[in-house]
Amino acid sequence: MLRVAVVRFPGSNCDFDTLHSAQRAGTEAYFVWHRDTDLRGADFVLLPGGFSYGDYLRSGAIARFSPIMSAVQRHAEAGGPVLGICNGFQILCEAGMLPGALMRNARLTFASRPVSIRVEQTDTAFTNQYQEGAILRMPVASGDGRFVADSETLRRLETERRIVVRYVRPDGSAANGENPNGSVHDIAGICNTRGNIVGLMPHPDRASDPALGPAHGAGFFTSMLTWDHVAKGAR
Amino acid sequence: MSYRVHVRVVPRAGLLDPQGQAVEHALSALGFQEAGSVRIGKAIELEVRARSREEAEQAARRMCEKLLANPVTEDYSLEVEA
Numbered sequence: 001m002l003r004v005a006v007v008r009f010p011g012s013n014c015d016f017d018t019l020h021s022a023q024r025a026g027t028e029a030y031f032v033w034h035r036d037t038d039l040r041g042a043d044f045v046l047l048p049g050g051f052s053y054g055d056y057l058r059s060g061a062i063a064r065f066s067p068i069m070s071a072v073q074r075h076a077e078a079g080g081p082v083l084g085i086c087n088g089f090q091i092l093c094e095a096g097m098l099p100g101a102l103m104r105n106a107r108l109t110f111a112s113r114p115v116s117i118r119v120e121q122t123d124t125a126f127t128n129q130y131q132e133g134a135i136l137r138m139p140v141a142s143g144d145g146r147f148v149a150d151s152e153t154l155r156r157l158e159t160e161r162r163i164v165v166r167y168v169r170p171d172g173s174a175a176n177g178e179n180p181n182g183s184v185h186d187i188a189g190i191c192n193t194r195g196n197i198v199g200l201m202p203h204p205d206r207a208s209d210p211a212l213g214p215a216h217g218a219g220f221f222t223s224m225l226t227w228d229h230v231a232k233g234a235r
Numbered sequence: 236m237s238y239r240v241h242v243r244v245v246p247r248a249g250l251l252d253p254q255g256q257a258v259e260h261a262l263s264a265l266g267f268q269e270a271g272s273v274r275i276g277k278a279i280e281l282e283v284r285a286r287s288r289e290e291a292e293q294a295a296r297r298m299c300e301k302l303l304a305n306p307v308t309e310d311y312s313l314e315v316e317a
Binding site (some may be wrong): 057058061063075093099100101103104105106107109146148149150182 | 238246250251253254279302303305308
């Protein structure tokens, strides 16, 4: 069975949703604490949403120095897949494992509502179960969700097709900037060049069990079962 | 020796600063039409143990680059008290 480590930081609050989603997909998922130094043989690592360290200084800025993050970095450098959801995405950017940064929402409000996103890159450890162009509906819940990057980084993200999911209107048409937080190019999630590290602001963990509504996010977790990460490590 | 260091961190020019905009609108609503280009950042104060002022400044600069400021979105400046 696939071993999936869900990292808990002080202030994580989507840890159980993420664990449940991974278990529901048929993996052996378990928690690791931020002070642990060992991922206990994890094939996949998930960084859940929340407010690690109270978002002190900047969202994700302190969590990146947690002891467990050295193990997460080694795992990723060896080609091991890592998914950061919401605060997990912020941590990955702060740690330099993904480019760019997440800033205060353009309208200053905490955005907590369902959004529509389009899957644009399916060759990743967490989106290979979706069709390219699929429109998914799932919640965002963040105050610092506005993705920014310099123009060279944005150009690379676009040309290398590393924008994994993008905010769209509910009918699937382009949002043209009318997204929940003011993210540049309507970016909701990105990946690294190898496709093994993925981060996104919307919450697939809150849309993965049909008991709670449409399970559009379940594919992020079932994709782990069909990702040959040893072969993909050389991508 | 211990040196008192004042660090100022502000959102990089050109990046949208919605907090600055909101405060600018509030100032304008209060009648301060003369206020503009408001940017909101952080002030961080710390004591740095070092053998000289230069050494304290270099250490503080490394702290800014590693943690206190985000190199993607923020600029910093610092001042070391004599």
